[in-house]
Amino acid sequence: MKKYIYISVIAAASLMHVSCDDFLDTVPHDALSPETTWKTESDADKFLTGCYSKWIDDGTVLYADCGSDIGYSHHLHEGWKYIGNGGMSAGVSEVANFYDFNAIRNFNDFLANIENVEFTSQAKKDDMIGQVKTMRAWQYFEKNWYYGGVPIIESYETAEEAQVPRNTEAEVKEFIYKELDEAIPMLNIDAVEAGRINRGVALSIKMRSALYYGDYARAKQAAVEIAKLGLYDLEPSSVDNPASGYKKLFLIEGQQSKEIIFSVVHDQVIMSNWMVATMYNNADGGWSSMVPTKNLVDMYEMTNGLTKDEAGSGYDPAHPFYNRDPRMAATILYPGRNWLTIDGEVVVINTLDEEIDGKSNPNDPSGVDNASKTGLTWAKYLGTGPTYYADMWNANANTIMFRYAETLLSFAEAKNELDGPCDSVYVALNKIRFRAGMPSVDKGKYSTKETLRELIRRERTVELAGEGFRRVDILRWKDNNGKVLAETVLNGELKRYVGTVNYDETVPEKRAVISEDTELVEKRVFVSHNRYLPIPQEYIDLNSKLVQNPGY
Secondary structure (H helix, E strand, C coil): CCCEECCCHHHHHHHECCCCCCHHHCCCCECCCHHHHCCCHHHHHHHHHHHHHHCCCHHHHHHHHHHCCCEECCCHHHCCHHHHHCCCCCCCCCCCCCCCCHHHHHHHHHHHHHHHCCCCCHHHHHHHHHHHHHHHHHHHHHHHHHHCCCCCCCCCCCCCCCCCCCCCHHHHHHHHHHHHHHHHHHCCCCCCCCCCCCHHHHHHHHHHHHHHCCCHHHHHHHHHHHHHCCCCCCCCCECCECCHHHHHCCCHHHCCCCCEEEEECCCCCCCCECHHHHHCCHHHCCCCCCEECHHHHHHCCECCCCCCCCCCCCCCCCCCCCCECHHHHHHEECCCCEEECCCCCEEECCCCCCEECCEECCCCCCCCCCCCCCCCEECCCCCCCCCCCCCHHHECCCEEEEEHHHHHHHHHHHHHHHHCCCHHHHHHHHHHHHHCCCCCCCCCCCCCHHHHHHHHHHHHHHHCCCCCCHHHHHHHCECCCCCEHHHHHCCEEEEEEEEEECCCCCCHHHHEEEEEEEEEEEEECCCHHHHCCCCCHHHHHHCCCCCCCCCC
């Protein structure tokens, strides 16, 4: 099964280059003219390779939760701190920028010029067209979600022609739907080459976009079609090691998993994953660029299936990491855990004490900038020991973009919103929970659409934590009063644990002894216009027909 994107940046650069004209990044200039290159199937395939160079950004996956209540980014230049705390503005350069049309420009050129090539197989030509339409749909979907309506551009000859207004959000959504509906039947069920989009990828984008837009019937249909392909399943856990399959997914040994529908593949030579290094805490030489928060810890159920606030749960606020859903340990590096450093030393993670053995603690949150300010670190993708990554700044870690657990969760959410509780919803949720070593859903407690919705949202958050879903989810979900969830969870103070590490304790989950106090990480604000990002001012200045999003 081919499910990876592997891009040769050298090959891609030789085929296409960024325009010298900055105008909206919409004016196409091919490095090689169509008259001399669009002759054979081989030419088309080379240009298709070029299209893959910018179609999807796995950095967004790693950072996006920092724009939510479960993640935090401390470094301004990385673009997500202001999205998380509401400090965005059109003139602030330290805000993640998705307003780049270079990739779309290349897709337009490909789709126009492929019609000039004679193919020996119509199916091969259709598959290529389907791949590029899927890429274009993804690019517009990402822009439409973050900015609302954006221009649906053509391959303009001049900068003057490119001065076009924004299409409405609804118009862009319909364009995305049309692209995907046309692409899906064109695509091979399994990619004919490594690095190419297959039908499962396009269906995953169809499912995700429909769910985000609240088109639940369409989302459910796409999820069912993914399952019917018969290509994907959850990575199983061993009987004696709960969540081992879940943990394996994000490590090198899990890169061939049937659960992965699509991942961005990195090697240590051509296209290494340097971002993994930024995820490590300071003592390991990392930057703590994106880290989880106490809010996420609070969401995990206890091993008995009760939330921490329910009577009889067994939750002890002095030991918040003890007896929790096994996915927490597979997702979060918390104080008290054993850890094998990049130097090969077994240590106890300590992000609570200012000093250790009379020396300054390099992971003290109140210390140096590269220490996690929440006192927590993502565990996903972080291998341990000196030999796991030969060089963590040039790692061969693959970033998962679409996996089957999302399919199950999306089906459960869409089905519940359409029809309320039913067996198929419980089956989908239990499949995920059983893999993690968690008990089945209590049908008595979660027997209504409203109570089951609460569980589905919690299950989605903890299962997909650190994978870039939470920001969007809290923008699209509403509480029982019709209020956008982000208005509740992103207004207030972001805090971290205070306490000490008891090195005499033999149970790692109980070594962290947390006091009743917490320390402030930052104050956060969310107002209604923060639903969308501001279009960067530079593009407004270049195109007089662009209208800025309200509030900016």
